[in-house]
Amino acid sequence: xxxxxxxxxxxxxxxxxxxxxxxxxxxxxxxxxxxxxxxxxxxxxxxxxxxxxxxxxxxxxxxxxxxxxxxxxxxxxxxxxxxxxxxxxxxxxxxxxxxxxxxxxxxxxxxxxxxxxxxxxxxxxxxxxxxxxxxxxxxxxxxxxxxxxxxxxxxxxxxxxxxxxxxxxxxxxxxxxxxxxxxxxxxxxxxxxxxxxxxxxxxxxxxxxxxxxxxxxxxxxxxxxxxxxxxxxxxxxxxxxxxxxxxxxxxxxxxxxxxxxxxxxxxxxxxxxxxxxxxxxxxxxxxxxxxxxxxxxxxxxxxxxxxxxxxxxxxxxxxxxxxxxxxxxxxxxxxxx
Ligand code: ADP
Ligand code: MN
Ligand code: MN
Ligand code: MN
Numbered sequence: 151x152x153x154x155x156x157x158x159x160x161x162x163x164x165x166x167x168x169x170x171x172x173x174x175x176x177x178x179x180x181x182x183x184x185x186x187x188x189x190x191x192x193x194x195x196x197x198x199x200x201x202x203x204x205x206x207x208x209x210x211x212x213x214x215x216x217x218x219x220x221x222x223x224x225x226x227x228x229x230x231x232x233x234x235x236x237x238x239x240x241x242x243x244x245x246x247x248x249x250x251x252x253x254x255x256x257x258x259x260x261x262x263x264x265x266x267x268x269x270x271x272x273x274x275x276x277x278x279x280x281x282x283x284x285x286x287x288x289x290x291x292x293x294x295x296x297x298x299x300x301x302x303x304x305x306x307x308x309x310x311x312x313x314x315x316x317x318x319x320x321x322x323x324x325x326x327x328x329x330x331x332x333x334x335x336x337x338x339x340x341x342x343x344x345x346x347x348x349x350x351x352x353x354x355x356x357x358x359x360x361x362x363x364x365x366x367x368x369x370x371x372x373x374x375x376x377x378x379x380x381x382x383x384x385x386x387x388x389x390x391x392x393x394x395x396x397x398x399x400x401x402x403x404x405x406x407x408x409x410x411x412x413x414x415x416x417x418x419x420x421x422x423x424x425x426x427x428x429x430x431x432x433x434x435x436x437x438x439x440x441x442x443x444x445x446x447x448x449x450x451x452x453x454x455x456x457x458x459x460x461x462x463x464x465x466x467x468x469x470x471x472x473x474x475x476x477x478x479x480x481x482x483x484x485x486x487x
């Protein structure tokens with residue numbers, strides 16, 4: 151007997167990589183093996199030397215096919231078995247390892263937008279719906295578009311064993327959010343990539359496209375982000391550590407902005423619940439700051455912070471690497487670990 155393994159990988163498209171996948175039939179009892187693909191069709195290799203290697207890094211049940219079938223998230227290697235230049239996971243793992251003793255947790259809020267017939271789901275042909283105000287966490291056919299897809303995606307993530315922690319309708323019609331975490335930096339990023347693949351795959355069944363475009367509609371409509379909630383063991387027990395992390399993020403603000411997703415300047419305008427990309431700030435309860443300290447965290451004098459800057463199209467391997475590197479090194483230097 152055999153089972154189906156859907157190999158999923160991240161391609162080399164610039165400036166925002168896309169997901170690819172293909173199926174391998176594997177003998178029962180065998181682990182999904184190392185495999186390969188044509189890198190000349192994914193912006194990862196020239197035609198004359200087109201082979202790239204797929205190395206499985208995270209395997210989970212396939213909730214779409216069911217049975218013994220699996221999803222196999224893979225990282226891309228060159229044929230000498232070194233990481234491909236587009237392999238951002240390979241750049242995260244040594245940083246995560248270096249600061250593993252600080253026990254970093256991440257919860258990422260993935261916002262996205264459904265499109266059908268070239269416009270957001272719920273937008274009328276050739277025009278605009280009523281202005282924003284009632285869509286966020288709304289209910290009813292006049293406010294909510296695509297809920298059956300969202301519910302199917304949530305069930306699929308749960309069946310796959312992903313650490314999905316919630317869903318909600320967003321501020322613009324056709325816009326939604328799911329959250330993954332809390333989990334460590336590598337685990338949260340692996341699971342977010344698989345959850346994104348499941349989103350595209352399930353929306354396909356409904357003939358709807360899901361997009362992570364950070365600003366899908368210009369004008370007075372919210373963009374789509376990937377707010378990244380973060381804590382270390384020290385932050386979960388000390389307010390000084392929370393402030394150290396917020397200050398450290400300010401020191402490296404430009405480096406973080408550069409790694410938080412293409413077209414971030416279009417989303418972080420200072421309007422629509424964002425802080426301007428060029429001015430770093432942090433504050434308690436402040437959804438207009440770059441980094442928010444939740445009010446409960448100030449009361450408890452411990453907990454986590456929310457970096458509100460990452461775009462919906464950000465690479466979670468890059469975002470978690472930057473945050474761990476910046477905050478954990480600062481906490482270490484301050485003697486607060
Ligand atoms: P918001 O109020 O900004 O919409 P959400 O409820 O959508 O926040 O998301 C918060 C995320 O933060 C969840 O994924 C949650 O699991 C995560 N989270 C909660 N506590 C921590 C923590 N101590 N460290 C890191 N992430 C956390
Ligand atoms: Mn949220
Ligand atoms: Mn949101
Ligand atoms: Mn948030």
